[in-house]
Amino acid sequence: MVSEPSDSTPQETNPIEHLDDTVHQRVRLAILTIANESRKVEFRFLQENLGLTAGNLSQHIRILEEAGLINVQKGTEGRRPRTWVSITKAGRAALRREISVLKALVSRVEGAKGS
Amino acid sequence: MVSEPSDSTPQETNPIEHLDDTVHQRVRLAILTIANESRKVEFRFLQENLGLTAGNLSQHIRILEEAGLINVQKGTEGRRPRTWVSITKAGRAALRREISVLKALVSRVEGAKGS
Numbered sequence: 001m002v003s004e005p006s007d008s009t010p011q012e013t014n015p016i017e018h019l020d021d022t023v024h025q026r027v028r029l030a031i032l033t034i035a036n037e038s039r040k041v042e043f044r045f046l047q048e049n050l051g052l053t054a055g056n057l058s059q060h061i062r063i064l065e066e067a068g069l070i071n072v073q074k075g076t077e078g079r080r081p082r083t084w085v086s087i088t089k090a091g092r093a094a095l096r097r098e099i100s101v102l103k104a105l106v107s108r109v110e111g112a113k114g115s
Numbered sequence: 116m117v118s119e120p121s122d123s124t125p126q127e128t129n130p131i132e133h134l135d136d137t138v139h140q141r142v143r144l145a146i147l148t149i150a151n152e153s154r155k156v157e158f159r160f161l162q163e164n165l166g167l168t169a170g171n172l173s174q175h176i177r178i179l180e181e182a183g184l185i186n187v188q189k190g191t192e193g194r195r196p197r198t199w200v201s202i203t204k205a206g207r208a209a210l211r212r213e214i215s216v217l218k219a220l221v222s223r224v225e226g227a228k229g230s
Contacts, residue, residue, distance in 0.1 A: 016145040030131040037227045
C-alpha cells in the first residue's frame with residue numbers, strides 16, 4: 001500500500017523549481033529583455049530606461065556577464081567613453097527558459113482563480 | 116521642433132516598471148502562488164514543497180506578512196506546533212498585478228523573436 005496524505009493538499013508542484021534567480025531577478029530580467037531586442041545596447045540607455053544608478057546597473061551587468069549571458073564591450077564614441085551590452089546565445093536561451101516558466105506560472109495562477 | 120533620437124533605439128518602455136520585488140522575488144512568488152490555491156497552507160508544506168530551510172522560508176514569510184500580503188497564524192495540531200499561512204485580499208491583488216505584468220513581459224519577449 002502506498003501512503004497518502006491524510007488531508008487534501010494544494011497542487012504539489014514547486015512553481016519556481018525551474019526559475020533561475022540569475023535571470024528572474026527583476027533588473028536582470030529587464031536587461032536581458034531589452035538586450036534581446038537589438039544587436040547591442042548602450043549602458044546609458046539601460047540606465048535611463050530602467051531608472052537605475054550606474055553602480056546598481058553595473059552590479060547586475062557583472063552578474064549576467066559572469067554567467068555568460070551577456071557580453072560587455074568598452075569603447076569610445078567621439079571622445080566619450082561608452083559601454084555596450086549584447087546578449088549571448090546562452091543569454092537568449094536562458095531568457096527563453098525563463099519565459100516558458102513564467103507562462104506556466106501565469107496559467108497556474110489564472111487556473112486557480114475559482115478556488 | 117521636437118528633438119528626436121538620432122538613431123533607432125529599442126522599444127522604449129521599461130519592462131519592469133510595475134514589477135514589485137516584494138512579489139516578484141522567486142521564493143515569495145511561489146509562496147503567494149501556493150497560498151492562493153487554498154484557504155491556508157502549512158509552513159512545513161511550503162518548506163518541503165519549495166525545498167527551503169526553515170530560516171530562509173521564515174525570512175520571506177516575514178517580508179510578505181509585513182507587506183500585508185499574507186497572514187500568519189500559529190497554533191498546535193495534537194502536540195505539534197504548527198504555523199499556517201493564508202493569503203490576504205491585498206496578497207491576491209498583488210499576485211494578480213504581478214501576473215498581468217508577467218503576461219505583458221512574455222508577449223514583449225515573444226514578439227521580439229524575429230529581431
